[in-house]
Structures are given as C-alpha cells and as structure tokens.
Amino acid sequence: MADYLRIKFKVLVFGSIFLSVITLGFDNVLPSLFLKLISTISLIFSIWQLIEQSNYEKIKDYMRLANKYKNLYDEIKKMYYEKNISEIDNILQKITELRIESTEYPINKIARIWSKCVIRKEMNLEWLYEI
Numbered sequence: 001m002a003d004y005l006r007i008k009f010k011v012l013v014f015g016s017i018f019l020s021v022i023t024l025g026f027d028n029v030l031p032s033l034f035l036k037l038i039s040t041i042s043l044i045f046s047i048w049q050l051i052e053q054s055n056y057e058k059i060k061d062y063m064r065l066a067n068k069y070k071n072l073y074d075e076i077k078k079m080y081y082e083k084n085i086s087e088i089d090n091i092l093q094k095i096t097e098l099r100i101e102s103t104e105y106p107i108n109k110i111a112r113i114w115s116k117c118v119i120r121k122e123m124n125l126e127w128l129y130e131i
Contacts, residue, residue: 003118004111009049009056016045062105068098070123077127 019042023035030038049056072094079085107115119125 004108004114005055005059005062008052012045012049012052016042016049019045058105065098065101065105068101072098073123080127 019038022030023038023042027035072091075094076091079087079091
C-alpha cells in the first residue's frame, strides 16, 4: 500500500507542476479555453492531494507494518529450515498481534495486487511448496 500511495502522491504532485508550467509557459500559444481546462485539472490534482493527505502520512506506518510481516516471514522460514518448532507459540502470538495491528491499515484491491507482485519478486516462496 505504501508503494501505491507514494506513486499516487508523486503523480499528483508532478501532474500539478507540469500542468502549471504548461499554463504559464504557453499562454500565448494555446487557446484560452484550453488553458482554463488545464488549470482546472491542475486545481483538481491539488485538491485531491489535500483530501488524500492523511493517507500519505500513513506511508511510514504501512512500511513499518510490512517490515514486521517480512521479519515474521524470515523467522518462520528459519524455523522451517532448522526444523526448530520450539518457538511456535511465540510465532503464533506475533501473527495474532500483526493481524490486530493490520486492521488499522486497510489495503485496497490495487494495493493487494501490487503487494503480490512485490512479494513474488522480493521473496523466495519455493520453500512453502516443500511442506
């Protein structure tokens, strides 16, 4: 989700800047109606940024939560290869805590698809199929 929010934020910022540059730099070349349209789109991008500001502030929290999941994954993988199940209760407790913490950070469909792609790219999941 954090990656999605970061990209969305950058698109809105650079979109607003780009459209503003066009309206400032080409005022003699482009028709007035077209310039008003571009200015309106730029204004919509800026308003959208302000409305979504609280989501952008959550990026750090989403990243922190994702790192917790990654660390838990690494612990489980290590336990699997070491054939050490003595700390399974600790792992189950961490899973429960993460699930509770995750309810505070909803993930939409686009972010879920994005996450699956990132997980496949960054994590070796082949060991899960050996079980």
